[in-house]
Structure formats: C-alpha cells, structure tokens
Amino acid sequence: MKEILAPILIFLFLGIIMGALLAVAAKLFHVKKDERAERILSCLPGANCGGCGYAGCSALADAIVEGKAAVSACAVGGEDVGIKVAEIMGAALENSVRMRAQVMCGGIDGCASKKYAYSGTNDCAAAEKLGGGDKTCAYGCIGLGSCAAHCPFGAISVRSGIASVDPEKCRGCGICVNYCPKGIIKLIPFDSSYYARCSSKDGGKAVRSYCEKGCVSCRICEKACRNGAIKVISGAAEIDYSLCSGCGKCADKCPRDVIQSIREMKF
Amino acid sequence: MDKKENLSTNETSPKYLVKLVAVLTAISVLVAAILAAVNFFTKGKIADNGSKAKEKAVLSIFTSGDESRLYKKSENEEIYLAYKDGGILGYCVFISSSGFSGDIDMMVGISSDYTTAGVKIVSMSETPGVGSKTNSDEFLSRFIGGNHSDPVKGCDAISGATISSKAVAEGVAAAHGINIDLETVAAEVGASVIQNVPESDAEETNNEPDETESSADVDDGEDANTEDTTPDEPSSENDPEPEPPSGNDNYVYGEVGGDPSYRYGRYAETAENQYRIEISRSEETAEVETDDEDETEEE
Amino acid sequence: MKSNVGKQFKDGVIANNPVFVQLLGMCPTLATTTAVVNALGMGAAVIVVLMFSNLFISLLRKIIPKQVRIASYIVIISGFVTAVELIIKAFFPSIDAALGLFIPLIVVNCIILARAEAFASKNRPMPSMIDGIATGAGFTFALVCVAFVRELLGTGKIFASADGTGGLSVFGGGYPGAPIFLLPAGAFLTLGFVIAAVQKIASVIDKRSQNKKTAEASETACGVARDLSYNEDEDT
Numbered sequence: 001m002k003e004i005l006a007p008i009l010i011f012l013f014l015g016i017i018m019g020a021l022l023a024v025a026a027k028l029f030h031v032k033k034d035e036r037a038e039r040i041l042s043c044l045p046g047a048n049c050g051g052c053g054y055a056g057c058s059a060l061a062d063a064i065v066e067g068k069a070a071v072s073a074c075a076v077g078g079e080d081v082g083i084k085v086a087e088i089m090g091a092a093l094e095n096s097v098r099m100r101a102q103v104m105c106g107g108i109d110g111c112a113s114k115k116y117a118y119s120g121t122n123d124c125a126a127a128e129k130l131g132g133g134d135k136t137c138a139y140g141c142i143g144l145g146s147c148a149a150h151c152p153f154g155a156i157s158v159r160s161g162i163a164s165v166d167p168e169k170c171r172g173c174g175i176c177v178n179y180c181p182k183g184i185i186k187l188i189p190f191d192s193s194y195y196a197r198c199s200s201k202d203g204g205k206a207v208r209s210y211c212e213k214g215c216v217s218c219r220i221c222e223k224a225c226r227n228g229a230i231k232v233i234s235g236a237a238e239i240d241y242s243l244c245s246g247c248g249k250c251a252d253k254c255p256r257d258v259i260q261s262i263r264e265m266k267f
Numbered sequence: 268m269d270k271k272e273n274l275s276t277n278e279t280s281p282k283y284l285v286k287l288v289a290v291l292t293a294i295s296v297l298v299a300a301i302l303a304a305v306n307f308f309t310k311g312k313i314a315d316n317g318s319k320a321k322e323k324a325v326l327s328i329f330t331s332g333d334e335s336r337l338y339k340k341s342e343n344e345e346i347y348l349a350y351k352d353g354g355i356l357g358y359c360v361f362i363s364s365s366g367f368s369g370d371i372d373m374m375v376g377i378s379s380d381y382t383t384a385g386v387k388i389v390s391m392s393e394t395p396g397v398g399s400k401t402n403s404d405e406f407l408s409r410f411i412g413g414n415h416s417d418p419v420k421g422c423d424a425i426s427g428a429t430i431s432s433k434a435v436a437e438g439v440a441a442a443h444g445i446n447i448d449l450e451t452v453a454a455e456v457g458a459s460v461i462q463n464v465p466e467s468d469a470e471e472t473n474n475e476p477d478e479t480e481s482s483a484d485v486d487d488g489e490d491a492n493t494e495d496t497t498p499d500e501p502s503s504e505n506d507p508e509p510e511p512p513s514g515n516d517n518y519v520y521g522e523v524g525g526d527p528s529y530r531y532g533r534y535a536e537t538a539e540n541q542y543r544i545e546i547s548r549s550e551e552t553a554e555v556e557t558d559d560e561d562e563t564e565e566e
Numbered sequence: 567m568k569s570n571v572g573k574q575f576k577d578g579v580i581a582n583n584p585v586f587v588q589l590l591g592m593c594p595t596l597a598t599t600t601a602v603v604n605a606l607g608m609g610a611a612v613i614v615v616l617m618f619s620n621l622f623i624s625l626l627r628k629i630i631p632k633q634v635r636i637a638s639y640i641v642i643i644s645g646f647v648t649a650v651e652l653i654i655k656a657f658f659p660s661i662d663a664a665l666g667l668f669i670p671l672i673v674v675n676c677i678i679l680a681r682a683e684a685f686a687s688k689n690r691p692m693p694s695m696i697d698g699i700a701t702g703a704g705f706t707f708a709l710v711c712v713a714f715v716r717e718l719l720g721t722g723k724i725f726a727s728a729d730g731t732g733g734l735s736v737f738g739g740g741y742p743g744a745p746i747f748l749l750p751a752g753a754f755l756t757l758g759f760v761i762a763a764v765q766k767i768a769s770v771i772d773k774r775s776q777n778k779k780t781a782e783a784s785e786t787a788c789g790v791a792r793d794l795s796y797n798e799d800e801d802t
Contacts, residue, residue: 018291
C-alpha cells in the first residue's frame, strides 16, 4: 500500500510545486498580446506562403490586428477566410474576388522562334540576362520554370517550353507574378473564361516573323466584342474582365488563336 | 486541422493560474498512479529474474554443481550454497561494491577448502572498454585460489581501471571476510560437505603479459603505500636470481615461504612502519609482468 | 478514412522517416544498432511509447494550458517510458541487459516530443495514435537497416540473440569480423552511408515519377497545340 501511496503523494507534491512555479512565471513574464491575433491565426490557412506580403501567417495576423493589413489580405484563404477574419476584427469585408495566375504567352516550342540555343542555369532570371532569353520575342515566356519552382502550391508546370498554371491548384497568392522576369504572369479573376495569351509590344509585322501564336494587333477581336471588353493595348490584346461577358466571340474571330478558353486547357 | 474558437489565451487571471497548477498536478498524479500500478504488477517478476540471475552465477562458478539455493539473506550478507547430489560444494557470497560508475554486483564463490573458487560479475555499469575489462576471465581468474588470509593474492589492477579493479578486489576480500563455517552450515541445512573439488576451469594464469597493468594496492586491511614511480623492469629469463632494477632498493629476492616459484617481490612501507612484501609470481618460462605504475584515474 | 491510415504509414516509414529524413533520434540509432535484435527491441519500445503518449496527449490536448504544455508532455512521456522499462525488465531481461541505459533515454528522444508537439497536440486521438505507430515503425525500420549492416560486417553473423550468442553466420566461420562497425565510429560511418543511399534512391524514384508526369502532360499540351494550328490554317 505504501508503495502505491508514496509515488502518488510525491507527484502530487511535485505537481503543485512545479505548477505554482510555472504559474508565477506566467504572471511575471506575461507579454501583452492582442488575443484577436491568435484567433485570426487559427483561421488562416497556415501555409506560410508569404503571398500576402508578410513573413508568414502569424505575421499577417499581427498586421491585421494592428490595422496594417486588410482583412482580406490572405488571397489564398479566399472569401471564407476573409469573412472569418472580418468577423473577428468586427469589420466589414470588402468584396474580394478569387484570382488566379495566368501566363500570358502562347509561344510553345515549334511556334515561337528562338534566337539562340540556351545552355545554362535552369533559371529564367539568369536566361533573361543573356540578351533577354532565347526566344526571338522579347516578351515571350522563357520557359525555364522559375515561377514553377517558387509556387508554394505546385500549380505551375512547364509544358512545351512555356509555363502553364493549373487553374484548380492556383490560389492566387501572386508569388509567381514577382518571380517572372518578363512580368507576363497576370492575376485574373478565377471565373474568367477567356484570356489573351500574348504580351508582345511589337507590331504585327515583327510578331508574324517570330511567333505563330502572337497577337498582330489586327483588332478583329475589338470589332467582334459587343461589350468593348477587349482592346489592343500597345501591341497586344487585353481583356477587361469587368466588362467581359464570356461570350467567346473574340476567340472565334481571332485569326491567330491568341485568345484561349480556359476550360479547354487540360491538366 | 482542428480549429477552435475559444483558444486558451494569454490571460493571467487567478482562475487561469489555478487551472495551470491543477492540470499539471492532475496529470502528474495520474501518471504516478499508473506507474505505481505497473510497478506493483511487475515487481515480483523482476525480483524473480534477479534471483534467477544470481543462481545462474553460482552454478557458473561451481560448474559441477547441479543446484544452488539461497542460504541466508540479511542486511549485510547474502549467501548462496552450491549443491551437487545433495552435498555442498561450497558457498557463494553476493557482494555489491561501489565501482567507478555505480555498483558492481558480483558473486564470489568459495569452495569447501575456503579458497576462492571463482568470481562472477552479475551486473556492472563501468565504462565500456575501460572498467568493463574487469569483467573478463583473465582478470577474474586471478582471484582463484586465494584464501581467507590472502584473498586477493597481490593481484594487479587493470591499467586505467584502477577503481573498478579495486572494487572487484575489495569485493572478493569482503567475501572472504565473512565468517562461514561450512560444517555448521551443512548441519543446519542437513547436507554434507564435499571436500576439495577443484572448481575453477580457468587456468591459473597469473602472469599473462597482456595489456600493461598497474600495481594497485589491493588488499584488505593492509595499508601499503604504492606511490612509487615506475621502476625499471628486470627481465626474467630462467635466472634463479634476476637482476635487481637499478635505482630501486625495494626489491628482495629469493624463495619465499619455501615456494621456489616466488622469484622476486617488492616491499613497501606501511603506515605502521611495517614492511610488507608484495609478492609477484612468475612462472619459469613466462615474461615479467610489466610493472607500470598507473595511479591515474580512469578517463 | 482507410486511405488516410495508409498514407500516414507511407509518410511515417518512407516520405517522412524520422531517422532518414528528419534526422531525429540519432542517439539510440547509433547506440543500439550493434545487433538486429537490439534494434528490434528498441524500436518496439519506441513504438509502444509513441503510441500511448500520442494517444494520451491528444486526448488531453484541449485541457492542457499553454504554459504547462511542455511539462505535461514530459510527465506523460516519462510515465510511459518508465512503465515500458519495468515491463522489459520483468519479461525480457536479456533485452534489458542489452539496451541498458537507452531505455530510460527514450524519454528525451526527440522523436517523441516532436510528434507530440507537431501532431498529437493538434489532432484527434485516433489519427494521433496511428501517427505514433507509423512514426515508430519508420524508426524501427531505420534502426534495423543500420543494425543489419553493422552486425553483418562487424561480427559476420546476423540475428544473434540479445546476449551475443547464436546467429546466422553469413560469411562463414573464418570471417574475423571488423570491430570498428561495433564501435561508435563505425556507427556514425554506417549511418552516414545508409542515409546517403536512402536519399539517392528517393531522388531517383522522384525523378522517374516527374519524368512520367511531364511526358503525360506534354502529350495533352501537344494535342491542344495541334488543334490550334489546325484552326489557324483555316482562317489564314
């Protein structure tokens, strides 16, 4: 009996002493922290992707509480997270639309000509330094996959010489936008149906010479669009998604298939 | 992920602090209770295992024996008897002496002529490769043949393992120090004593020139000073009178006690100004035990 | 639910192996892998401790306040380790002699606290328990791998019993054994090489699956491209 009682009593004693010690320490060394930050942290996805621009989810939580970041700053979490965070902060949620990344280039191997054969580091920024990459088009996707390497969700892969974003995996965090040395990745609304995949600022004659898929500024799409959503701006067609109705007439009419439907892309 | 809305936050309200203490104490008590229960149920088996190991050790010393039984277990003594066909071969004392890193538990077997039949280490946790060398036949077999008046036979310690070796030797000496009269014991348990069965299978190789050994002061009671510096070695051929080591006057030669195998010895001054001869045995053909003084501690 | 268990096991043993990938729990890996039997014993002990400590910590996760988190975890873990030690001492004394000090050292094995912090404190009891078993299995697998090499090259025999006797002689009686493999230096060397081999195998498998994926994908992309160029010809 004593053998059973003794350890229990000893641990009782120890537990109380150590617990008291920890309680005292908790009181003495208490750091005043806004408890909302912790609640926000538990709502955030926890991927620490940095897409919001802060060092990680806990940094964003602190920033939101301090008022430095918007309630909807977490693009990855999307609307659900935005609503929860807004609730905690007691603020109203501004309408945030889910975005996704799209590489605005269609110059796959065989369609876009190259000015030299590149052999070097598998990094777009490195190739960019060598005369702007190996494609003749100065605005085309280099296709070495720096965007893919930095995507925290593995949504980008390089197919046939250009980068392609898987629309389902992409969470619109925007990291790839920063890593593309050509700046041709754009964030477009998730539910948009069409995109114009050319970023070339050159005129039609030049584009015809180096890329079978490039926009030659013929403006047929502009005339076809009833809403005026698509316009040729400095050499390439661009869609204004606030006006686009998704009818697809521009895609039908484009003689060079610059305008693509998202649904037809298979992954 | 498990998302909870009401996380425990950084409150420092008294209620929260009490919760701190309460939870830790509760968990501690719960764990203590579980452990006490497990201990209660395994205690018997563990003790059993321990006694099995000891009995096994007894029979490994008295190899011709067929049974070993605990004779007496008290605060100071734990004695086992080795039987063969109902007769007592000898007795074993279980000694626990403190070694370098923990206790060295050993079984010292003493046969019916009151000489050491063997020493077996049951458990030790000495430094592997250093102190653990004491758990070798070479070392332990040196104690065989020692008797009550000279239990350790001037045995040398293992160099670099002074404390472990001393612990073993002190254990052997302590075993011999316990007064057992086998006839009385035999009468008590109703058996007869089997006389003089040579037990040790190990050779009496007291002078294998293996790794350098230090001469340590291992004797019970006597207090010889061994602060000597390293003496030079005489080489022992078959000379009846080996050369004395130069510069060291402490050697005597000749036959000691009429035993021609005692070639030379070394004497040292004890605290009471008595000269005590530490005798080393050398076989006719073997080389001399190297006599490095290694009073350094282990490690 | 079933697929989750399978995935957790695959994770614990291969993708996230505590020894080969996370490099946790090195101390017992180096110390107890002198024989395969010892490795199995150690692995079994760790599996039991992991399983129960994960289970209990998961059950208590909502009650334990933040400030006493670590203290509570350690009390629970050491409780189970002591219980396991007593059971080993009672029913497997030869394993106890072989493993010695390293059973109590399981308390401070990083793996146990790491899984408690990273998983058990945030998940439900059942998945936590499975995670404990899976991680323990991975640990055992790693230990057995290292022990196999060390025992084979160090003594020439494998599956010798806990007290050193027996075992299958692989190289024949004449093999003297290379004692370095039984010493700490050999432990480090063996572990290093085994980890290197495992990582190489993993990267080769990875590359193969990557190549397969891009091969499949470029087929589809080419298909699309072909369709488009067909359209283009029509219009121009």
